[in-house]
Amino acid sequence: MTNLEPExxxxxxxxxxxLDLIVSPEPKTVKNRVHVDLATSSAAHQAEVVARLKDLGATPADVGQGDVPWTVMVDPEGNEFCVLDPRPLYRDTGPIAAVVVDCADPRAMARFWGEAMDWALHEVTDHKAVLRSAKGVGPYLQFLRTPDVKTVWNRVHLDVRPYSGDDLEAEAARLRTLGATAIDLGQNDVPWTVLADPQGNEFCLLTPG
Structure with missing residues (x-):
């Protein structure tokens, strides 16, 4: 595993x-249901970021987005991400504007994840839900309605860590009460708990830290 975090x-x-990058022997076969959006501050900055990422091995991708102001790309292993056009909403998020999750019901996802993480709801419609830390800082968590059906486990997923001093089993029980379910992905005996949200998206509940 390779861990990437701010200095x-x-x-x-x-x-x-x-970001934790974990080796998996299973090939990528479908579009990821979870991806990151990168923020930019100007049209020139967007072009600069796209060019730099191409030099690092990323390539432009067509996922049916049509004519849009952002750039869809894939990393060297085919994982999709977006380099966004400059938007006031993301001016203070840092380099990652949002983590975006495809789903069938954004309202239901907003209810679950808002309570699971105690994040504030910024916008919710039948097509999109937007959450952010209650402190009003950092990237957003967005849920977008899509007709695509989930057919495989998510190669990109969220990890949730309780605060120091919290009880792991009590937190797992709380999440199950909210609608999460325990699942077995062959993780064997590990110190974290693997769960799925009400729409089947896998996530890990880490040990408190």
């Missing part, structure tokens, strides 16, 4: 997004 990061810091 000087100390948990819990709602401004930061940490």
């Amino acid at each position: 000087g990061f100390v948990y819990p810091d709602p401004v930061a997004v940490c």
Whole structure:
């Protein structure tokens, strides 16, 4: 596993997004239902970011987005992400504007994840829900309605970590009360708990830290 996190990061810091890259023998066969959006501050900055990412091995991708102001790309292993056009909403998020999850019911997802993480709801419609840390900092968590049906486990997923001093079993029970279910992905004996949200999206409940 390779862990990527901002220099000087100390948990819990709602401004930061940490990425864990884990080797998997299973090939990618479908479009990821979870991806990240990268923020930019101007048209020139957007072009600069796209060019730099191409130099690093990313390539433009067509996922049926049509003529849009953002750029859809894939990393060297085919994982989709977007380089957004400059938007006032994301001016203070840092480099990652949002983590975006495809779903069937944004309202239901907003209810679950808002209570699961105690994040504030910024927008909700039948087509989109937007959450952010209650402190008003860091990236957004967005749920977008899509007709696509989930057919495989998500290659990109969220990890949730309780605060230091919290009880892991009590937190797992709370999440199950909200609608999460325990699942077995072959993780064997590990210190974290693997769960799925009410629409089947896998996530991990880590040990308190």
